[in-house]
Amino acid sequence: MWLAISEVIEIDCGRNFESIGNMWLSKRFIVDNMFTSAALWGLWKLRNSLCFQNGRWKDVPNMLQRILSTILQWKLLCPEAKRQEFEQKADKMRSLVKRPGRLEN
Numbered sequence: 001m002w003l004a005i006s007e008v009i010e011i012d013c014g015r016n017f018e019s020i021g022n023m024w025l026s027k028r029f030i031v032d033n034m035f036t037s038a039a040l041w042g043l044w045k046l047r048n049s050l051c052f053q054n055g056r057w058k059d060v061p062n063m064l065q066r067i068l069s070t071i072l073q074w075k076l077l078c079p080e081a082k083r084q085e086f087e088q089k090a091d092k093m094r095s096l097v098k099r100p101g102r103l104e105n
Contacts, residue, residue, distance in 0.1 A: 008093045031085045038070040064097045
């Protein structure tokens with residue numbers, strides 16, 4: 001999942017919490033922070049579903065689709081000056097979600 005988010009925002013993130021937290025300190029990363037926050041929120045909701053609602057893990061594309069849905073709902077929170085960057089990264093995320101899964105060893 002973090003590999004996909006890193007591909008979309010074009011920043012290596014998700015190795016640890018600091019790799020994400022460092023971006024939160026700068027307003028330069030507003031759009032990137034929206035994407036990483038949506039990913040963290042998606043993980044939290046997945047955890048709650050697994051722990052408390054007897055949910056089941058499906059696959060990474062399903063998780064990415066949930067993250068994309070959250071991002072699109074948060075579009076109103078994006079400043080107007082950053083809206084074009086947001087749209088470009090959301091489009092990139094859409095194409096990534098539609099891409100066939102990778103074969104694993």
